[in-house]
Amino acid sequence: MKTSKIGPWIAFTLGALYFIIPLIATFEFSLRLKRGEYSFEAYRIVLGDPRFQATFGYSTLLALATIVIGVLLVVPTAYWIQLRLPKLRPVVEFITLLPLVIPAIVLVFGYLKMYNSSSLLPLTSSPWSTNLLLTFGYVTLALPYMYRAVDTGLRAIDVRTLTEAAESLGAKWPTILFKVILPNVRSALLSGAFLTFAIVIGEFTMAALLDRPAFGPYLQLIGANRAYEPSALAIIAFFVTWACMGLIQVFGRGARGASPETR
Amino acid sequence: MTEATHSAPAPSPSGFRLDRSSWAWVGVAPFLLFAVLFLIAPTFFLIIGAFQDADGHFTFRNISNLFQPSIIASYWISIQISAASAITGAIIxxxxxxxxxxxxxxxxxxxxxxxxxxxxxxxxxxxxxxxFLATLGRTGLVTVFLVKWFDFNPYAHGFNLLSFWGLTITYLYFQIPLMVLILTPALDGLKKEWREASSILGASPWQYWRYVALPILWPSLLGTTLLLFANSFGAIATAYGLTGSSLNIVTILLYAQIRGDVLHDQNLGYALALGMILITGLSNGGYIWLRARSERWLR
Structure with missing residues (x-):
């Protein structure tokens, strides 16, 4: 290709500037808390805030629960579809795409209508069951990503042969799923898990409307009331997202060595 | 997991195959149950509620009540912001x-x-x-920079981060990368041979793009733009953090409705949600249909 490279360079540079300047500006802003000098005071205040620790811990816990439930729900289903029910694949794939179609705010609106304290299944009536409902809501939000990751992982291995080999060695179903299939899609699972973590950790809408003390509503509270701390929180959130995506790359690379189809 | 175990009563493979047609579906039952409880039924009840009055009788009144100026205005501003950020994001x-x-x-x-x-x-x-508040807010780095070095205060010239363009510029931060992620494989699908063949046949680069590349790419381009549209249409947290509730996009109106029934009509709230599902449903449906078309060339 002999075409000029000036255009592509301009496009790339302008784009890169648009993405980098807000990060620099946010970082600079977060250092401005003390008048006349740069300091990490805003970070000290935020990290030392007991509400930060409580809400971040709560959201971390919820993210882990979401990952566990998501894996237990998606892996057997995707495995079963691949092995015994290929006819149901379009139906299941359609269902897993629905959370992208129905906005989270609509979904939680439906939860509030369906699970209110005077309904058949009053999940919103106690804090404990509301936590459960929020976790299920997050599993739903993560479903498209989790299913896609696991399905790609399963397609890359020979599920049928592995299952038959395990069966002829006398393995029962739990053994096959947990000791044969699960380790083989480990890297795909980890990708799905880190993406789920990145989605859940800062989620605002569902947590706020279900009135749970999660990290997202805390961010909103700080954003509405403080000047410099929100920038520090934005930088922290950016690094959490970056860490999740970085880990996906690391584990994805491990998978590529084993099976070329996995991404 | 355990359901999958129970669905296979006979441990021997042959015994399993005998009843696979009747019992195999049990393996996906937990997933289907979950989908019904936390995805399908909640949405279904909202849709039903949109067609009921306060006493539970069937009515179209909520739908017709959607067409009042304030609600139409909030849908319209949402559509405009989503379209602007989707199209700009797609191009960049x-x-x-x-x-x-x-x-x-x-x-x-x-x-x-x-x-x-x-x-x-x-x-x-x-x-x-x-x-973006730290970047383009009133004391943000870029604003201060422009005032200091170019004596140009964007806020004195009608710019406001808490506005249509402010929100659109902010949304681009996740729209552009999504476009890049989805479009890169499609651009990879443009085979080098096609460009070489057209150049051997004497086509100019413009003709190559007009008659070869764009006809292949347009389903991806249009489809992804629709996906970006739906992506920003359902977004709320960014707008809420940026503008509080000063910019009346439809997700913020719905949020206020869920919080405190600002429309003074529960069922009108359900109709508001139904309208959102329709819009995101249509644009996502368009995306899925166009993606199927574009995949013909990307094998």
């Missing part, structure tokens, strides 16, 4: 993807851009709003 995203895939830039730029896009497309919500 296309040029960035083009630059790293076909532009002859150093090879290391491509994985760098892809990794960064993965991060930025997930960097949304409140932190993104904070970042």
């Amino acid at each position: 995203g296309f040029f960035m993807a083009y630059a790293v895939v076909l532009g002859g830039l150093p090879r290391w730029l491509r994985p760098t851009l892809m990794t960064f896009s993965g991060v930025a497309s997930n960097f949304a919500g409140l932190p993104l709003a904070f970042a």
Whole structure:
């Protein structure tokens, strides 16, 4: 290709500037808390805030629960579809795409209508069951990503042969799923898990409307009331997202060595 | 998991195969039950509620009540912001993807851009709003820079971050990377042979794009634009963090309705949600249909 490279360079540079300047500006802003000098005071205040620790811990816990439930729900289903029910694949794939179609705010609106304290299944009536409902809501939000990751992982291995080999060695179903299939899609699972973590950790809408003390509503509270701390929180959130995506790359690379189809 | 175990009563493979037609569906029962309880039924009840009055009788009144000026205005501003950020994001995203895939830039730029896009497309919500307040807010770095070095205060010339363009510029931060991520494989699908063949046949670069590349790419381009549209239409946290409730987009109106019944009509709230499902449903449906078309060339 002999075409000029000036255009592509301009496009790339302008784009890169648009993405980098807000990060620099946010970082600079977060250092401005003390008048006349740069300091990490805003970070000290935020990290030392007991509400930060409580809400971040709560959201971390919820993210882990979401990952566990998501894996237990998606892996057997995707495995079963691949092995015994290929006819149901379009139906299941359609269902897993629905959370992208129905906005989270609509979904939680439906939860509030369906699970209110005077309904058949009053999940919103106690804090404990509301936590459960929020976790299920997050599993739903993560479903498209989790299913896609696991399905790609399963397609890359020979599920049928592995299952038959395990069966002829006398393995029962739990053994096959947990000791044969699960380790083989480990890297795909980890990708799905880190993406789920990145989605859940800062989620605002569902947590706020279900009135749970999660990290997202805390961010909103700080954003509405403080000047410099929100920038520090934005930088922290950016690094959490970056860490999740970085880990996906690391584990994805491990998978590529084993099976070329996995991404 | 355990359901899958119970669905296979006979441990021997042959015994299993005998009843697979009747019992195999039990293996997906937990998933289907979950989908019904936390995805399908909640949405279904909202849709039903949109067609009921306060006493539960069937009515179209909620739907017709949607067509009052304030609600129409909030749908309209949402559609405008989503369309502006989707189209701008698609164009810029296309040029960035083009630059790293076909532009002859150093090879290391491509994985760098892809990794960064993965991060930025997930960097949304409140932190993104904070970042842009620190950048383009009244005391943000870029605003201060413009005032100091160019004696140009954007806020004195009608710019406001808490407005249509402010929100659109902010949304681009996750729209452009999403476009890059989805479009890069499509650009990879443009085979080098096609360009060579057309150039041997005497086609100019413009003719190549007009008659070869764009006809192949347009389903991807249009489909992804629709996806970006739906992506920003359902977003709320960024707008809420940026503008509080001063900009009346439909998600913020719905949020206020869920919080405190600002419309003074529960069922009108359900109709509001139904309208959102229709819009995101249509644009996502268009995306899925167009993606199926575009995949013909990308094998």
